[in-house]
Amino acid sequence: MAFMRKQATVEAIDINTITPEDAEKRIIAGVKKYATNEANFASADANTPYLGHIIGMGIESSNLADITMSIERQFLTRLTTKVPAADGSSEYTLAPGELGKLRILDGQDALAATPGLSVKMLMDLGHMTPSAPYLDKVVSFAYIMACGDGWKMADALKKMAAKAEKLAGAERADALANLKTLAAQARDYDALLADAGKLAAAKQKAYASDKAACDALTAELNVVLDKIKGQASGGDAAVVAKLRTEEAEIRTRLKMAAAKLRVSKEVAEDAGRRRPVDDGKVAAARKALQEAVAAAGTIA
Amino acid sequence: MALTPEDVASLRRQRLISRAVAVPLSLFVAATARLRFGYRLADIARVRREIWERLDAHDGPVIWAANHLTLIDSFLVYWAIFPMSRIWEDRLIPWSTPEYTNYYRLGGPAKSAFIRALLYCCRCIPFLRGGEDAAAEAWRQNAYDKCVWLLREGGSVFVYPEAGRSRSGWFDASKPKDFLGKMALDVPSAKFLCVYLRSDDQLGTTVRPPEGSTFRVCCELIDGVLPGETTPRQISRRLFESLGRLQAQWWRDCPQPKNCAGNDVVDLKSPALVENFSDDLSDADPEWLERHLTARELSYLRARPPREFFAAFWRFFCAKEACHKALARAGVIVPRGAFRQLEVDLFRRKAVHSTTGLQLDFRFTDDDADKLHCVAVLRGGALGDEENPGDVLWEVCEVAPGESPGAFARERALEFIASCNDEIGSSSRLALSEDGGLPTVLWRGRPQDWSLSLSHAGRFAACAFMAS
Numbered sequence: 001m002a003f004m005r006k007q008a009t010v011e012a013i014d015i016n017t018i019t020p021e022d023a024e025k026r027i028i029a030g031v032k033k034y035a036t037n038e039a040n041f042a043s044a045d046a047n048t049p050y051l052g053h054i055i056g057m058g059i060e061s062s063n064l065a066d067i068t069m070s071i072e073r074q075f076l077t078r079l080t081t082k083v084p085a086a087d088g089s090s091e092y093t094l095a096p097g098e099l100g101k102l103r104i105l106d107g108q109d110a111l112a113a114t115p116g117l118s119v120k121m122l123m124d125l126g127h128m129t130p131s132a133p134y135l136d137k138v139v140s141f142a143y144i145m146a147c148g149d150g151w152k153m154a155d156a157l158k159k160m161a162a163k164a165e166k167l168a169g170a171e172r173a174d175a176l177a178n179l180k181t182l183a184a185q186a187r188d189y190d191a192l193l194a195d196a197g198k199l200a201a202a203k204q205k206a207y208a209s210d211k212a213a214c215d216a217l218t219a220e221l222n223v224v225l226d227k228i229k230g231q232a233s234g235g236d237a238a239v240v241a242k243l244r245t246e247e248a249e250i251r252t253r254l255k256m257a258a259a260k261l262r263v264s265k266e267v268a269e270d271a272g273r274r275r276p277v278d279d280g281k282v283a284a285a286r287k288a289l290q291e292a293v294a295a296a297g298t299i300a
Numbered sequence: 301m302a303l304t305p306e307d308v309a310s311l312r313r314q315r316l317i318s319r320a321v322a323v324p325l326s327l328f329v330a331a332t333a334r335l336r337f338g339y340r341l342a343d344i345a346r347v348r349r350e351i352w353e354r355l356d357a358h359d360g361p362v363i364w365a366a367n368h369l370t371l372i373d374s375f376l377v378y379w380a381i382f383p384m385s386r387i388w389e390d391r392l393i394p395w396s397t398p399e400y401t402n403y404y405r406l407g408g409p410a411k412s413a414f415i416r417a418l419l420y421c422c423r424c425i426p427f428l429r430g431g432e433d434a435a436a437e438a439w440r441q442n443a444y445d446k447c448v449w450l451l452r453e454g455g456s457v458f459v460y461p462e463a464g465r466s467r468s469g470w471f472d473a474s475k476p477k478d479f480l481g482k483m484a485l486d487v488p489s490a491k492f493l494c495v496y497l498r499s500d501d502q503l504g505t506t507v508r509p510p511e512g513s514t515f516r517v518c519c520e521l522i523d524g525v526l527p528g529e530t531t532p533r534q535i536s537r538r539l540f541e542s543l544g545r546l547q548a549q550w551w552r553d554c555p556q557p558k559n560c561a562g563n564d565v566v567d568l569k570s571p572a573l574v575e576n577f578s579d580d581l582s583d584a585d586p587e588w589l590e591r592h593l594t595a596r597e598l599s600y601l602r603a604r605p606p607r608e609f610f611a612a613f614w615r616f617f618c619a620k621e622a623c624h625k626a627l628a629r630a631g632v633i634v635p636r637g638a639f640r641q642l643e644v645d646l647f648r649r650k651a652v653h654s655t656t657g658l659q660l661d662f663r664f665t666d667d668d669a670d671k672l673h674c675v676a677v678l679r680g681g682a683l684g685d686e687e688n689p690g691d692v693l694w695e696v697c698e699v700a701p702g703e704s705p706g707a708f709a710r711e712r713a714l715e716f717i718a719s720c721n722d723e724i725g726s727s728s729r730l731a732l733s734e735d736g737g738l739p740t741v742l743w744r745g746r747p748q749d750w751s752l753s754l755s756h757a758g759r760f761a762a763c764a765f766m767a768s
Contacts, residue, residue: 231405
């Protein structure tokens, strides 16, 4: 059965015949119907997050796959020849071939949180020629996420301050205690954003945890391999078959863990490598945090 | 089935040999733990002093019962509880019941022989958990009889009450198994030594704890059979409750959140949901499906009657989102769009996170033509069901017209929490913190470990939190 998407037909274009800026515009236009925050969508640029309502386009997580598929539908690429990732594996990578439909494989879009990062993804995957001047304008995934958290904290603090102001008596006392905690958290986060080294160290923890998960899986795989070895002499064929299935499952899990590890490694590295474009986003988030802290200070 | 004279002679021989090598073996265990893996035990002098006071006061048999997360837990628990100064107290050195398939055929002939010899000297009685045939049943019965014989001789036996490693990393005290209760009834003079041992870095089930881990131990000695207890279930329930208490005590000093739950709501009438489906909603774009579902999930979905196809897909999605939030609370981040890293079993109501192997429970609190609402729990308490309330509270409501769904969900969540607790009374006394990127309730200025989860979609907003 063919599936006709309930939308206007999109004419796909060879991605290497357009500029990164044009690709970005097409990507933004392609997600319009999923955006629920019209104001943010109207002013969206390379660094506007798809998700989130405060500074993002307000796209819901149920449309995450639609964003990727919308990009796939809009562009044609030369990377169309499927090459098996390993002998006998159903997984594949893409090599140069005839011009055809662009495919973004499982996990390749993990860092594409903004239109600019989507274009970067297309460059990183070899579908587009990398453009240093364009990439200089794209805020890294690490800072998109870090600044997003800052905006959320500032928003929560501002709302709490507005609420506390109207209260009296015991309720006000509790609200002020909460406000004090929120303000302290905002101040701490502001300090974290100010120091790229500290932020990188915080992200390094996530990397260490993913690395531990990978190591644990490797240990699990070794146990299964040892069990298979133990069955070599006079083992039960059914047991061996079960162990082989277990081995294949763990190897698949290891691949996913390795992909996740690559993401957290990149985030940790990017967090410590702040560029001027990241500075701009950080400054805006810090300003929002500081203003919220100041507003909270006037109430206490 | 009674033990044969050969079985008894064999046990006596094993006891004799293990007694002879107890000192070097204990040194080997401690040295390997400390030097090879860099493990440490926190505040262990106090723990040992307190538990040995109780053990010294009891001259009967002891059944060791502990939580189970790694393949080397028995060694770690023994190392933690048994100081070298007590190594001569032979009757208290426990016998273990390792699973035969996990330990007795590992590696090539040399490695396998070494492990078997080590396990023999460590007083192990191989146990076979799998298999329903007569031979497997006889094996289990024989192993059980050996344990009972050893206990009646005044010895100690180490058995994991959960009968396997906990896939969620949480000891579920609400699901007692009768095995140890039966054993206690067979040896009424025995007491249970309950141990909860874990490192802060241990998220779930692994082969061994991460290197450099520091373990904290909580333990207590409780009665085997109390007057009036006549069934294995009564005893097991009390034993599980005791381990549950120790678990709660352990988590009180843990820097990680104990409660890890998540929720998600789906508005089934939202126009955005039907985009990738056929007009009659009985099928969907295969590429789009494959971006969300694993092969196993797809095959389950394809087996549904066409009229259930649409809702079944969104059930998968809803469960995955709820589990994703529960995992995030435990510090496990599923990358954006990586829906296939979570595999959901709608029939068993379980989900597995592929990279960590963590298993979550979930249930649909709302499942009608209009909406789905799913709550998922990784740890911290029970999910509950239609008969038992569990530890998760939730609310699903329609977003007020003109309100921002996110702001509405947050405000409603605070009102709902306040309405669930007389002491709070008013939502004004609460606040929402976004520190760490996850919503956390503040009360009296302090973050609460309630694992608040928020969701909104289309016309609906929902929240869930844990009251355990």
